[in-house]
Amino acid sequence: MSDPREGLRVTHRRYVPYAHAHYAGHLVDGAYALGLFGDVATEVCIRTDGDEGLFASYSDVQFRAPVRAGDVLEVTAVVTRVGRRSRTLELEARVVCRGRPDKGESAAEVLDEPIVAVTATGTVVVPDPAR
Template sequence: MTSPEGGAHTVTAQLRMRVGQEEAHYGGELVDGARLLRMFGDLVTEITIRTDGDEGLLAEYSAVRFTAPVRPGDYIEATAQLTRSTKLRRFVALEARKIIASSDTKPSAARVLAEPVTVCTANAVTVVPKPNRTA
């Protein structure tokens, strides 16, 4: 694999979290999409720390798609991949997948999903402050 800058590897980041009961926000025990965007923000920050030694400044989310519900007890795995770099900006593709689903039948039951379910995708652009840029 090659990186967007033509290097030897792709820059990626990954987070996994369990959604807590306190995050139920809507009827039907649904978690709001902002929780997933916060995960994405942490991943974009990690990407810019890896590439530039600076947290950068998140400038934009685009093409945000919520594709499946998230509920308390679910385990979400989110990934980020640097897709392109310019002198000032880093472009990152993001995806969050449900890997364990809470049960509808018992409050403490859950099941490992045979195939992860994509719950959200997005693209992000972050700006790297000029004094800290290495590219």
């Protein structure tokens, strides 16, 4: 019998400020997306278990495309497995809007097709339900 928490999907959106750019071309380091994964995973734990939980590990992280200052990221976590205290999550960060400095200082556009920037599989843990 499958757990009703499996399949739960939580999505956040966040504008990437220019203050977070660390590299040429206004690139943002990969840790930025991992921080957003932590935020969305926290909401998953609150929704599934009434506790913020803790991020325990990543079993896979793939940096697939650059994230730049001025992007709007859509970050999603989907619960794929529920253990007694652990939850396995599939995580994805997609660029849904991108700044267009070539068209003007504050120009930006909604992308017709989101760009998958980072994917990961992670495990969160929550307190023992028997306590």
